[in-house]
Amino acid sequence: MLTLTSPSPRWPLTRHTSRLWLAGFALLLLAGCASQAPIDESGRQAGQWERQQADVEAFDTWTLVGKAGLRTPEENVSANLDWNQTPYYFRMLISGPFGGGRNVLEGREGRFSLSNSDGRFEAETPEALMEEQLGWSLPVTAMPNWVRGLPGDPDNDNTGSYQLETDELGFPSHLTQDGWEIDYRDWEKVDDLWLPRRMVMHYDNVRITLVVNQWQASEE
Numbered sequence: 001m002l003t004l005t006s007p008s009p010r011w012p013l014t015r016h017t018s019r020l021w022l023a024g025f026a027l028l029l030l031a032g033c034a035s036q037a038p039i040d041e042s043g044r045q046a047g048q049w050e051r052q053q054a055d056v057e058a059f060d061t062w063t064l065v066g067k068a069g070l071r072t073p074e075e076n077v078s079a080n081l082d083w084n085q086t087p088y089y090f091r092m093l094i095s096g097p098f099g100g101g102r103n104v105l106e107g108r109e110g111r112f113s114l115s116n117s118d119g120r121f122e123a124e125t126p127e128a129l130m131e132e133q134l135g136w137s138l139p140v141t142a143m144p145n146w147v148r149g150l151p152g153d154p155d156n157d158n159t160g161s162y163q164l165e166t167d168e169l170g171f172p173s174h175l176t177q178d179g180w181e182i183d184y185r186d187w188e189k190v191d192d193l194w195l196p197r198r199m200v201m202h203y204d205n206v207r208i209t210l211v212v213n214q215w216q217a218s219e220e
Helices: 011-035 048-058 126-134
Strands: 062-071 076-085 089-096 101-108 111-116 119-123 162-166 172-177 180-190 193-203 206-217
Touching: 048 193, 101 126, 111 126, 119 126, 180 206
Parallel strands: none
Antiparallel strands: 062 076, 062 206, 076 089, 089 101, 101 111, 111 119, 162 172, 172 180, 180 193, 193 206
């Protein structure tokens, strides 16, 4: 005699298995989110600055092209900036309204000069030279570090001690040094390094905004 046996219903087992699979998948997603480093809209991730800081410090020969805005109670003007920097020499071309035309500021081995249509002038510091000839000054001594997101040399008499604050990703956000307050507002990736793209510097009633249009490694 042929005996027919009804198959066991499969849907309860399938539904139970699906629940287990979905629960496991959700746990994997949560674990993945927990292990992924925080990231912002530009692509920066937590821990990147700490990992790259030594490389940023070694990045000491470069060209920066950008625009600087100067604001005081009396005026609000801007100028173009073309800056070549090495450990032993710098050349800063300042052109535009607050540069008063075309000015070339250079420094080598502790000697500084500024050249424009009125001639060539020298002084003991680049800040004094700019103040004498242009009526305003950038913090040139410390800026090669500041524009890379680094504090100036605390052993240098012209920069001194500093306080540095970081954002939620560990990148510099606010630097206080030599009477200046520097806020880092935006970053960009240059080759494998994250470098500041926009920074705002305050000293008393002077506000300088620097926007970098191009970073480029250069040869000495």
